[in-house]
Amino acid sequence: MEPQPVAVLHATERREASAAPREATAVAVLTALAALAPFLLGFLSVAPNRLLSPRLVPLPVTTATTLCLGLFLVACLAVMLLARRAPLLNWAEAAAALALCSLVAVIGLAAREALQGASPVARAAPAAGLWVAMLLLALAAGCCAAGRSGTPRNFMALSVLGLAVLWAAGALADLSLAREAMARGGEIRLAFWQHLALAGGALFLALAVALPLSLLALRRSRVEALLMAVANGFQVIPSIALFGLLMGPLAALAAWAPALRGWGIGGIGPAPAVLGISTYLLLPLASAFLAGLRVASPAVIDAARGQGLTEGAILRQLRLPLGLGVMAGGVRVAAVQAIGLATLAALIGGGGLGALVFQGIGQLATDLILLGVLPVVALSLLADGGCAALQAALERRR
Amino acid sequence: MIRFEGVSRRYGEQVAVDRVTLEVPRGSICVLLGESGSGKSTLMRMVNRLVEPSAGRVLVDGRDVAGAEPEALRRGIGYVIQSVGLFPHWRVGDNIATVPRLLGWDAARVARRVDVLLDLVGLDAALFRDRFPHELSGGQAQRVGLARALAADPPLLLMDEPFSALDPGTRRGLQSALREIHAETGKTILFVTHDVEEALTLADTLAVLDQGRLVAQGSSASLLQEAEKGPVRRIFGKESLAFHRLATLPASSLARPEDARQDLPMLPADASLKQALMLMLAEGSACLAIPAEGAFPGGTLHWADLVAPR
Numbered sequence: 067m068e069p070q071p072v073a074v075l076h077a078t079e080r081r082e083a084s085a086a087p088r089e090a091t092a093v094a095v096l097t098a099l100a101a102l103a104p105f106l107l108g109f110l111s112v113a114p115n116r117l118l119s120p121r122l123v124p125l126p127v128t129t130a131t132t133l134c135l136g137l138f139l140v141a142c143l144a145v146m147l148l149a150r151r152a153p154l155l156n157w158a159e160a161a162a163a164l165a166l167c168s169l170v171a172v173i174g175l176a177a178r179e180a181l182q183g184a185s186p187v188a189r190a191a192p193a194a195g196l197w198v199a200m201l202l203l204a205l206a207a208g209c210c211a212a213g214r215s216g217t218p219r220n221f222m223a224l225s226v227l228g229l230a231v232l233w234a235a236g237a238l239a240d241l242s243l244a245r246e247a248m249a250r251g252g253e254i255r256l257a258f259w260q261h262l263a264l265a266g267g268a269l270f271l272a273l274a275v276a277l278p279l280s281l282l283a284l285r286r287s288r289v290e291a292l293l294m295a296v297a298n299g300f301q302v303i304p305s306i307a308l309f310g311l312l313m314g315p316l317a318a319l320a321a322w323a324p325a326l327r328g329w330g331i332g333g334i335g336p337a338p339a340v341l342g343i344s345t346y347l348l349l350p351l352a353s354a355f356l357a358g359l360r361v362a363s364p365a366v367i368d369a370a371r372g373q374g375l376t377e378g379a380i381l382r383q384l385r386l387p388l389g390l391g392v393m394a395g396g397v398r399v400a401a402v403q404a405i406g407l408a409t410l411a412a413l414i415g416g417g418g419l420g421a422l423v424f425q426g427i428g429q430l431a432t433d434l435i436l437l438g439v440l441p442v443v444a445l446s447l448l449a450d451g452g453c454a455a456l457q458a459a460l461e462r463r464r
Numbered sequence: 465m466i467r468f469e470g471v472s473r474r475y476g477e478q479v480a481v482d483r484v485t486l487e488v489p490r491g492s493i494c495v496l497l498g499e500s501g502s503g504k505s506t507l508m509r510m511v512n513r514l515v516e517p518s519a520g521r522v523l524v525d526g527r528d529v530a531g532a533e534p535e536a537l538r539r540g541i542g543y544v545i546q547s548v549g550l551f552p553h554w555r556v557g558d559n560i561a562t563v564p565r566l567l568g569w570d571a572a573r574v575a576r577r578v579d580v581l582l583d584l585v586g587l588d589a590a591l592f593r594d595r596f597p598h599e600l601s602g603g604q605a606q607r608v609g610l611a612r613a614l615a616a617d618p619p620l621l622l623m624d625e626p627f628s629a630l631d632p633g634t635r636r637g638l639q640s641a642l643r644e645i646h647a648e649t650g651k652t653i654l655f656v657t658h659d660v661e662e663a664l665t666l667a668d669t670l671a672v673l674d675q676g677r678l679v680a681q682g683s684s685a686s687l688l689q690e691a692e693k694g695p696v697r698r699i700f701g702k703e704s705l706a707f708h709r710l711a712t713l714p715a716s717s718l719a720r721p722e723d724a725r726q727d728l729p730m731l732p733a734d735a736s737l738k739q740a741l742m743l744m745l746a747e748g749s750a751c752l753a754i755p756a757e758g759a760f761p762g763g764t765l766h767w768a769d770l771v772a773p774r
Contacts, residue, residue: 363549365545365547365548365549366549366552368545368549369543369545369551369609370549370551371514371538372512372514372538372622373538373543373563373566374534374535374537374563374566375535375566376535384551388552388553
């Protein structure tokens with residue numbers, strides 16, 4: 067009777083393989099809602115100019131929009147069906163990206179139709195239903211990725227690729243967001259590079275402070291207590307308040323040594339912003355560095371000392387290589403935080419993408435706000451993904 | 465080889481080691497025995513300057529270690545610890561090669577040495593050289609730890625409870641491996657343990673520490689003879705003192721010079737009285753035959769002689 071359990075085992079395995087993944091129901095519900103949302107909440111809204119409130123308009127029916135709408139609905143159905151098989155979750159994600167791109171194509175083509183014969187300053191923008199549908203599709207793709215314990219990389223890559231193709235083909239040129247971007251191309255590029263400089267500068271400054279202090283704290287517990295107290299303390303100060311607090315001392319410094327003004331140091335501008343942001347990065351960096359430097363266990367360190375390794379060799383050959391993954395994790399958190407915080411630099415004249423956001427808020431111009439926010443989101447995702455890949459590579463090397 | 469001269473170590477009010485004077489002869493295994501907190505590890509760590517004495521001095525080969533550069537001193541002394549401390553991101557071969565590489569040996573010589581050492585500690589070089597520490601069992605890891613300590617052929621080994629974290633079978637295996645390696649290489653070994661059995665198995669000389677003070681030293685046999693009172697009696701366990709004593713006496717010393725009967729269980733001539741007692745219990749026999757060997761003419765060991773007062 068020995069072989070019987072083996073047969074039973076095979077049977078259960080087969081049943082498990084063919085069973086729908088746990089996430090299938092969630093994906094189905096999210097995708098169904100995504101398919102319904104534009105019909106319930108509207109596809110397109112048109113405003114007489116960029117500052118007036120837009121009003122919902124019915125979707126213009128042409129062969130092209132109908133075809134794309136059909137593709138959208140078929141892709142949604144494909145997502146629901148593909149998500150029922152675990153090995154096909156990858157394809158479900160790809161189908162979600164296809165649904166998203168075809169929906170955007172619908173709206174791009176519809177915008178062109180809606181604006182034909184209208185005033186040149188009239189604007190056509192996606193309505194609420196479209197935004198909701200895109201969000202729900204992203205969530206569905208996230209569920210698919212969770213079903214195979216991964217990140218929705220396929221969805222993101224294919225969506226970005228699809229949107230880029232649509233952009234290059236000129237299908238999106240008549241959307242309000244695209245018109246705004248065209249009108250402000252130079253301004254956006256400048257803000258983007260300023261933003262990168264602010265975040266990068268703050269990250270670099272925080273690294274330059276946190277790394278030596280962490281090394282010192284490793285030897286002296288009093289330095290560690292002080293470092294962590296200061297780093298924690300900064301976190302409770304609201305960032306705007308900190309920028310404000312820095313204005314006084316930096317303005318005084320610039321007044322005392324006017325040469326510093328040439329370097330951009332003063333009460334307002336990028337200097338207090340970079341300084342302020344970097345203080346918030348101290349906590350994630352210092353705690354990750356300290357944890358990383360302690361990945362090498364006391365036993366390993368004792369054995370190393372007992373064999374005659376110098377303290378420098380222990381740092382280079384044990385503490386750093388063993389802790390690199392953990393330390394990269396801290397840099398990852400800090401980088402994402404820096405990109406987010408740099409948005410606030412605009413409030414004290416530091417520039418960056420935040421300048422577009424606050425200008426848009428002032429003008430009640432949603433498109434302008436989005437033009438500031440979308441690059442920040444993209445930068446954050448890029449920094450997070452890049453650091454995650456680096457971290458994984460470092461940890462695999464161990 | 466090693467001389468501790470009036471060595472003390474204080475941590476604030478706490479006295480970890482209190483005026484210890486001890487000599488470890490070249491080529492011997494000296495076991496520092498004591499309960500946890502008795503200062504035995506602290507005393508040992510003064511030899512390679514992982515701990516500096518508050519008073520007194522430590523001489524290795526007649527030279528005060530305080531005058532030596534710590535890293536150079538440590539590279540010349542093997543060091544084995546309970547938690548092994550292999551570098552987790554280095555392969556076994558690289559771990560063993562640590563000190564030879566620090567000393568600037570060329571690659572071919574290092575590679576040859578690694579294979580010789582793996583063989584010496586009873587591991588197949590081809591099989592283990594390229595493994596990572598997490599792929600080793602506890603016993604294998606400590607064998608690698610021992611190979612690493614022997615890598616640059618230091619005349620002196622410091623071993624801090626090296627086998628305490630291992631299960632009893634593995635521990636006995638490593639103890640006999642260490643005895644064999646000692647017989648083969650003639651290293652001077654300073655061995656710290658809290659395990660009385662282990663101390664008696666390994667020690668040429670025993671030094672018993674209690675609350676930082678050296679309370680007894682000498683051969684296992686002489687220590688057990690005199691251990692009628694005080695901390696030594698407590699550390700050895702007063703219930704099992706007589707039993708431990710049997711382990712230090714050769715069975716042949718109590719054998720009657722009569723011809724051994726053929727049907728008796730046989731005991732090797734170099735066995736201890738403890739092994740004799742074990743064999744009697746195992747075989748259910750009150751007499752054991754001991755065959756002739758070397759100067760010993762052969763004889764019979766009787767239960768009555770074993771339990772007679774000495």
